[in-house]
Amino acid sequence: MKKKLISILLMVSMTAVLLAGCGGSNDTEEGSADSGNDFAGEELTILVSAGWMDNRYDETIERFEETYDVTVDVQTIPADQYSDVLQSKLSTDSCADIFWIQSNPFAIESVIVDPEQYCIDFTGAEWKDKMPESRLSSCEYDGKLYGLQIWHNSPEYVMVYNKTMFAELNLEVPSTYEELLTICETLAGADVTPWFMPGADGWQHQLAFFQIGGAYEDDKPGLYDTLNNNEATFADNEKMLQVLEQFKELSDKGHFGEDWIGTDSTNMMNEFADRSCGMAMANSSFIKQIQDETDSEDEYGLFLIPLGDNDTYPTNPSGPTMFGYNGTEHPELVEEFFNFVTSTDSLQEILNNSPAYTNVDMNDEDVEQHWLPEEEEFMATIDESKTGTPVLQTGTKYTNDYWMNFGADMVAYCQGTMEANDVLKNMDTNRAEAAKVAGDAAWE
């Protein structure tokens, strides 16, 4: 009897909660059907990975639905499954009308493989001019325009640090590895985790190696090209070995936190607010997050990752990019959507609805950006000549595909079960495999 009572109670409370929530979800029925268009009643489907659209596009999509009297169905796939699901849908001809990929100059070829077959050709579209020149290489292939990339241009994954704490401890922003090491010792002495490193995420710690791509290029000019032509290897590259060794040194000395390998980034915001850590790699917008969501009254700042004495800026012309599926039943509606989403109003909405982003990187002067003072301050210190080289994972072919493997190998190296050069060798082997599969002539 008791069990029945509990079940009934649970059912009642659940129904109550569901009904309470029901109120809000049925209000998209009123649409103005007076735009005299031929799309009325159609449904546009979008396939996207978690984190690429989230709720930022909701307002714009609602307006699109009203304007054209259509419904838009966004299918958000968990990040881990996304590439599998996308491949599965493309190969079984069951893809949504619009799909996204994380694009960079080589991604169209390696992820979509045959854009002519799978993507709508947008060559000649008006919105092409809205995209900055540096991003076009991620959107075009073989001279044709396929993708639309609306992303931000904030510094990505540079060092974020607690300015107030540094000032209290009389620390200056480091520009060499030695300086960084000294700062770490001081911070450690003050019982603070010097460089918070969320190794458990699996995808963050290797940023320290890849974001300073410019340093490798400076050390060996032309490196990227030789890597892309199979004329050079990661293995035995002195600068890379040096960076790995520095990374391990910091790990061994406990400067990443006592159990960085087992710690993820869930609580990183609070770690800063609690003053338990002094610096970490993050996007500049992370500062905004700390300010908005915690009580921290400290000031924060940015500086370039100084491993390997790096002084280059992590230029990264990549980002989530949307494509039209060539097998769609409504190609004109898809085109309308792309036009719609790049209008000034839409771009402004998207920016305003992205609390984590401070700007939208499009050629549109009418959009009001929300740059952080910290960002502007940081960008002012950057030497233009140091922004030419893209980060290592975007500038070289086949590298990004093995991001997670490389990260796992780095951990193995830090735990003493692998040599630094073997970590690099694995990357070479992996890239060779990918190149072979792609039929890359340079690897014949």
Next chain:
Amino acid sequence: MKKKKIYPMYFLIIPIVLYVVFFLLPSILGIAYSFTDWNSRSMDSVKFVGLDNYIEIFTSDKNYISGILNTLKFTVVSNIVKLIPALFLAILLSEKLKGKGIYRTLLYMPSILPFVIIGIIFTSVLNYNNGLLNIVLEALHLDFAKQKWLSELSVVWKSIYGVDAWRGIGYVMTIFIAGLSTIPRSYYEAAQIDGANFWQRLRYITIPMLSSAVMINLVFGITYGLKVFDIVYVLTKGGPGHATEVITTYSYQLYSNGQYGLSTALNTVLLVVTAVIGVFVVKKMSKQEVQQ
């Protein structure tokens, strides 16, 4: 009585047809792919490569062998860790005990949680600095027992077994309880009159009569262990380094990198190993059942 009439074959049609068309067929087609060079670039034009993929598995320097060994080790240990305590718990909760319904329900709860949630919860609980487990150990003045549960090479597997047991014991226990419920009380009463103690009752009555339940739990436990993916993936993703890689995590990585043929081949190796062991167990326990 005419067996043909009261045990008609048409009872079998629906399950068999569904099983063959929508489960077996796709699975076997999938295996066929393992003999090709199917990858993300050759979607429509796969080429037959025979045993190449299989040879690659056993000769590559990517250490798939250690993944296979880890899988086997996990299968054996996780089953021992789960089945034995589950049996005792089932016995405990089948006798007269106030509130056993509540205990049973509570202990079963963990198995309803999706793996991704278990991953979120336990990566937090097992965190070295702020995780619940270490904090509790500190509070109990057991500081020396604090560990880097998910990153220290010597403990990480134990953590996986622990979380897997937390999740799985309730399930195994439920099957044992159902099995125990078919053993008549009178057998125990008779044995007690004859002076048998707990262990003797266990050995001569409970376990023999539970052979079906034991077989079910063993077969499921073994197939689960060999196919294990989620619990390892959500806790460590196969790390730290490659310390906790199992067959399925390698297969997943290969799949994510677009090497579908190789990934399917690895899965097929898994299938063969699982089938051999599974059939062996079933045959052995069926013999026992007949003897009864």
Next chain:
Amino acid sequence: MKVKTKALSAVKHLIMILLCLVVVVPFYMVFINSFKSRPEAARMSLSLPTEWVFSNYTEVIKKGKLVRGFLNSLTYAGVSTFIGVMGSAMASFVMSRRRTRINNFLYYFVLCGLFFPVNYVTLVKVLSVFQLTNTKAGIIITFTSAMIPFCVFTIRNFISSVPVEMDEAAVIDGAGPLSLFFKVIMPMLKPTVVTCFILQFMSVWSDFLTPLYLSSKSSLAPMTMAVYQFFGKNQQYWNYVFADIILTCIPVIIVYLLGQKYIIGGLTAGAVKE
């Protein structure tokens, strides 16, 4: 004697309570954090919320489209499990009672399914032949087919506990195969069938990969997919995640509680059996 049994009983209770604590604490953590604000929830501590944020639940239901997801999950889990378990029970019954060579072969044939891995790509290709991709029916058929090995295996093993004499008695009374099965055999198989039903229901309920690969419309998504809306690489709303988990677990707890009765009922049935 009395003291000894009392002490033993106390020890048993102690063990059970400790074990239950270990089980309950993580659930408690999920529960208590589902009422916190976003940054507070990120700490995942056991402390009470500084402010009880009940709106987490309404937000989650709205954003995660949980009503629709709930109905979908209910349909998938309910229908597929019902057909799967019923069909498997009928098949197991015949396979067990009538041990012909064909039936034995079919049994091991079905059993093999326990070991076969699922391949979503080929599954979609097969479904498209029958025009079942992107449909609820296709998803249900997939779930049903996949659970047959498990159900057949489990149920067939317990059928031997139903005496053949019952069959004979029923036939003498003039029963045909269908009424024999449903009126006489099923009641005796209840504990097994219900256990099987519960286990499979849970399993289908929490399976989100199958609908993910088999459909392109989010209107077909089950309840368990919603949780992914709330955490990704850069944005994590743990408070929503936890609220979503609680909501997703409630139906499953209900099913288990309702089914519990039958498993207990099995105990008394066994006692009557001499």
